[in-house]
Amino acid sequence: MSAPGRGEVLIEVSGLCVDYGLGEGAVHAVVGADLALRRGEVFGLAGESGSGKSTLAYAITRLLRAPGVITAGQARFGASVNLLTAGPRQLRGLRWNEIAVVLQSSMNALNPVLSIGSQFSDVLRAHRPGMSRAERQARSGELLQMVGIPADRLRSYPHELSGGMRQRVMIATALALDPSVVILDEPTTALDVVTQREILSELTALRDRLGFAVLFISHDLSLLVEIADSIAVMYAGRLVERASAKAIFRAPRHPYSLGLLSSFPSLHGPRVAMEGIPGAPADLRNAPPGCTFHPRCRYAFDRCRTDAPPLLELDGGSRAAACWLQDGSMAAPGELARAEDVPVPAECGPTGGRP
């Protein structure tokens, strides 16, 4: 896949904070998120449930609903558009034309009483008023074929399609107006692995052909490593690490990324006992002080319990991690300081026979 940073920055987010609720009882769902999405890139956003990855996507597309509030930060589209202050008219111009969103559950996103064709026409009629009926029909068929569904399926209703086909229809509608950014929120989580793989390979082929950027949100880091160019890992509302997919996989710098990677059993090599991450994901209503990951971190020391680490630029800015082990004041443990170009050893956990 292509190297990160090959295109201009399409969406730039800096210091974004999102709360649910106001005042004392507010839950900080996203805290100080920084990221840049470039043209032609697949950017993976990884995290567990409640890590704020979907909230972040909803905030930058302004789809966030009350009680969600954006409390601080910047989000720009291109050079000129401020996404956080854009008015309804400007947003309407952006949505679907420039930024399209595909949600996790295609069952809920498609209208069950309208045929696929009329749902395509809806989009085109609303955003391309100049198109004739025949043109809309032709474009809809073309879009369906693009995701590998025969055009005669336009007459079908959602319940007549399999889950994989419905998700393909969602992707096709998202691409209807040639957007430059497509945001996919767990697009394949509800699907079987074979269907997931088919959709992902179609998606990357379309990306290569049409050149849009993809923000791919998933809890499955092992999948993101395969399909994304760069990856940001979120934990309890914060970006804890950002790097190229290869670098995250081969040389994670944050203990949480390391733990997540060793939570996926391998399909090759000797079977070794693995530990995962002890404890449970942080409760945002009652977030721990300092680094939110410290109660589960086996490297935690005093400073982690009091000060929250900022996202530190590493390796000349090509990657970043929010961990006090990486601020240069001490040598990081070996497994958090691997070189990026050296293949990973089989496992990081203690080795043994049967798990």
Add this chain to the structure above:
Amino acid sequence: MTITPIDQAYRANGTSGRRPVLEARGLTKYFPVHLRRGGRQVVHAVEDATLALPESGITAVVGESGSGKSTLARLLAQLITPTSGAVLLDGAPAPTRRRYARQVQLVLQDPFSSLNPVHNVRYHLARPLRMHGLASRERRRGSTGPDGSDLDRRIADLLDRVALTPADQFADKYPHELSGGQRQRVAIARALAVRPRVLLADEPVSMLDVSIRLGVLNLLGALRDRDGLSILYVTHDIASARYLADVIAVMYAGQVIESGPAAQVTDAPAHPYTQLLLSAAPDPDRAQPPSLAGRGAPPNLIRPPSGCRFHPRCPHAMTVCAAERPAAIEVAPGHSSACWLHTPGLTPAQSRPLPGTRGPGGPGGSGGSGRDTDNEALRAPGPTPGTQGPGEEK
């Protein structure tokens, strides 16, 4: 069919001589459905499934949604009665409901709905103990340890076994106060209350966060090693099956199509469907994007395909595959696969590539009702798909 591939698998895996605790012999389940056109029909949910769960062993059943793996678990739990075939406990027909439940317990997928939100953990664990007369009724509130009642001691014991400690702190919690992993541990503790010998776990970790899945899997592994439990692990995640199980049985469209020692099934898959499954699984070690060893979706089980149920999707389909169901053939000691490719001496007429499938003839075919796409055929004819990553040997 008379072959019991799993038995053979155990022999090869070093668990030989161990009598199976629980066995499925030719289990078949058809669910009746009523269609607007076509009237009464049946869904062939599970067909002729034979499986044996040995003492102190984990058997994984792997398959996509609709492959019948959960139905098989429910058949083994005797929650549903089979259309034909038998469930044998210690080689004898299963006893009455209550006596069976003392030996075989089921853990469900979703710990958010399998625990009653208005009752605390103590209630969930006390109920099976009382119903099966395993602990005396009287108890004093809040007292645990040596001077607590029998029931309290038992509950503390159970929580201890699933690593929810300190036990007295967890016993009074309600489900909403627990994380997903803790809830699933309570569900497992509840199943362990009657001291069963067999645990049927239906996708026990698929609803849990990634970082805590391994903890629950390791707990199942400890129950096998420490307490000698016989465990059925139903999952769609073949990597976790490889990690945890001793034996993997792969199901497709209601049938067990391959079974054998876990690492062998994943490292040298014999059946084209297992190869497809592995080629599609996420694998960060993979150097290049995978080429799928087949395409499409599982078939409609109301009118399943003739012969081998995988033939409409199979890149190697031959004439014989559409005509006759293949028998399970041992491809390595303890490792068997139901595929015509393993049968030597097929006549040229039988082994002709099937037109209209994923064979060299290219895309097409109208048989499978659920076929998803007609893109160019992606085939991987080699025996082991998926490139081997660089970092696998240490």
